[in-house]
Amino acid sequence: MERTRAAETPHKVGKRVKVAGWVHARRDHGKLIFIDLRDASGKVQVVFGDSFKEHENAEALRAEWVVEIEGEISARPEKMVNPDTPTGTLEVKAESMKILARAEPPPIPLGADGYDLDEELRMKFRYLDLRRDRLQKNLSLRHRLNLFLRSYLSKKGFREIETPYISKSTPEGARDYVVPSRLHQGLFYALPQSPQQYKQLLMVAGVENYFQIVRCFRDEDTRKDRQMEFTQLDVEMSFVEREDVLSLVETLLVGLATEFGYELEEQPFPRISYADALARFGDDKFDIRKEKDFRKLGFAWVIDQPLFEWKERENRWDAMHHPFTRPNPEDEHLLGKGEYGKVRSWQYDLVCNGYEVGGGSIRITDPALQSKIFEIMGHTSEEVEEKFGHLLTAFTYGVPPHGGIALGLDRLYSILSDEPSIREVIAFPKTGDGRDLMMGAPSRLMKEQLSELGIEIKRKM
Numbered sequence: 001m002e003r004t005r006a007a008e009t010p011h012k013v014g015k016r017v018k019v020a021g022w023v024h025a026r027r028d029h030g031k032l033i034f035i036d037l038r039d040a041s042g043k044v045q046v047v048f049g050d051s052f053k054e055h056e057n058a059e060a061l062r063a064e065w066v067v068e069i070e071g072e073i074s075a076r077p078e079k080m081v082n083p084d085t086p087t088g089t090l091e092v093k094a095e096s097m098k099i100l101a102r103a104e105p106p107p108i109p110l111g112a113d114g115y116d117l118d119e120e121l122r123m124k125f126r127y128l129d130l131r132r133d134r135l136q137k138n139l140s141l142r143h144r145l146n147l148f149l150r151s152y153l154s155k156k157g158f159r160e161i162e163t164p165y166i167s168k169s170t171p172e173g174a175r176d177y178v179v180p181s182r183l184h185q186g187l188f189y190a191l192p193q194s195p196q197q198y199k200q201l202l203m204v205a206g207v208e209n210y211f212q213i214v215r216c217f218r219d220e221d222t223r224k225d226r227q228m229e230f231t232q233l234d235v236e237m238s239f240v241e242r243e244d245v246l247s248l249v250e251t252l253l254v255g256l257a258t259e260f261g262y263e264l265e266e267q268p269f270p271r272i273s274y275a276d277a278l279a280r281f282g283d284d285k286f287d288i289r290k291e292k293d294f295r296k297l298g299f300a301w302v303i304d305q306p307l308f309e310w311k312e313r314e315n316r317w318d319a320m321h322h323p324f325t326r327p328n329p330e331d332e333h334l335l336g337k338g339e340y341g342k343v344r345s346w347q348y349d350l351v352c353n354g355y356e357v358g359g360g361s362i363r364i365t366d367p368a369l370q371s372k373i374f375e376i377m378g379h380t381s382e383e384v385e386e387k388f389g390h391l392l393t394a395f396t397y398g399v400p401p402h403g404g405i406a407l408g409l410d411r412l413y414s415i416l417s418d419e420p421s422i423r424e425v426i427a428f429p430k431t432g433d434g435r436d437l438m439m440g441a442p443s444r445l446m447k448e449q450l451s452e453l454g455i456e457i458k459r460k461m
């Protein structure tokens, strides 16, 4: 017999079915034993009564055992109906049962929302933690949102193109995760902080409209809105100006809010200059909502950021966004005068409910201007050639004007799921100090692995 999922049972009242899943809860009333059987689609009540001959097997059942049950779906007696659950009007009258797996008592309770549990335990037993309703819902919402983004952008003529994860360092302001090369000992790959240079090279390649739901890697301390690996909706477009990128993202997000039942605080999204944001909110991340009520999204654009910021400790100018951001043409003449701090850029950031959920810019396409920016940031011409020569060369072969943006999906999804941390919307997140407690990462390498890579550990931890 084909398996029926819990959510399908309301359509099969009166029929004999086979259901399978985990024992979510068990209630023993002596002659009658009830269990709530849970599968990925939901829960359904199973009753072991007269039609079930092996009563002692039902007595033995414990939470989280995995079972397969055959029986008839029948309407519950009226006083037993539970109107609060989708299968609350029916039950499966068990006739036979197979125990597929027994289970140790779970080390963390799985019934409640889990917020008040020790996070280290939740992470160590993440495969159990993920069984709770709240996290299953978060995984489902994430899946449906990704589908929406993919289908929306595909309909607008964008192509999703995968770019390498084993690559060369792209400066985005964080430290790189490096990967030693076995074939080229002493040389290293880096995991990309974002696909920034690849997507610009795709524009040179004539792709025009690119997107990718992509993992990015940054060696920075994790926080409630930060992970060392996180997911972006990365977008790049050719022959566009700032307005085109802002309007694409705005219509995408309005469409998403409508489809998924969220209210927008203000529309069109207000645009606030960086200087005004600092003056009004004291921060470039702010919350425009009047009331912090559920399912309300307060999106706003921050524009006109300075191109450079002064790094006191390093005693040099650094790019506020990244070095590929185009200066506002009205301010470009200031570069020649050395008034770097006054140059505004064509950067734009998107904030929502107090978080920065996106950032992007119109890019530099003139190799001379790009070299000048690197020079202002303190790179020697040899360094520029070594680190960015490929991009500057590519720009000599016919580069279209282009620009783009990346949305931080973990942040956006945690807002949409009303979760306090992005860890609640990521299946397997790292702890605050960058460990995967379930897998036990980071971990030591075998001597042979190290020697194959030509690596010697100087200081043992």
Ligand code: AMO
Pocket: 172, 193, 194, 195, 196, 218, 220, 225, 226, 227, 228, 229, 230, 231, 232, 235, 356, 357, 358, 359, 360, 361, 404, 405, 406, 407, 408, 409, 410, 411
């Ligand atoms: P940026 O560095 O601003 O831009 O990143 C875009 C968005 O990604 C999210 N984000 C993070 N989310 C979780 N954990 C992190 N450690 C983390 N770091 C960033 C934020 C942020 O707004 N290549 C450019 C985009 C472009 O210019 O097109 C970039 O990566 O929500």
